[in-house]
Amino acid sequence: MTDNLNVCYFCGATENVDLHHCVHGKDWRKLSTQYHLLVGLCTQCHRGKDGVHGKFGQEKDLLLKSEAQLAWEARRVKRKKSTPENVRQEWIDIFQHNFVAEYNELMERKEQKENE
Ligand SMILES: [Zn+2]
Ligand SMILES: [Zn+2]
Numbered sequence: 612m613t614d615n616l617n618v619c620y621f622c623g624a625t626e627n628v629d630l631h632h633c634v635h636g637k638d639w640r641k642l643s644t645q646y647h648l649l650v651g652l653c654t655q656c657h658r659g660k661d662g663v664h665g666k667f668g669q670e671k672d673l674l675l676k677s678e679a680q681l682a683w684e685a686r687r688v689k690r691k692k693s694t695p696e697n698v699r700q701e702w703i704d705i706f707q708h709n710f711v712a713e714y715n716e717l718m719e720r721k722e723q724k725e726n727e
Contacts (some may be wrong), residue, residue: 680709680711699711
């Protein structure tokens with residue numbers, strides 16, 4: 612997903628940066644490696660309370676998943692392995708989720724809450 616895995620994707624830190632598989636759990640970790648859906652994350656953004664694996668990190672986690680999906684889709688279209696019309700369904704066939712839609716829904720719910 613990024614060329615530089617030695618820099619934290621969120622905060623730009625360069626110390627203690629781990630490799631994170633954007634789509635993780637189940638058999639997804641392997642797919643993340645296969646499709647290079649990887650980013651570097653510092654300890655805080657990775658394992659901290661509001662890091663992607665943390666209790667309060669749901670939004671960050673989903674953001675990375677949706678960005679991984681968009682990057683994968685763009686890459687496939689660019690390499691002419693798919694078309695803009697078909698590429699989303701291909702992702703869903705592999706990952707069983709549309710993370711872009713899930714992230715947008717999460718953001719809409721958050722906005723509604725803030726406006727209440
Ligand atoms: Zn960080
Ligand atoms: Zn991770």
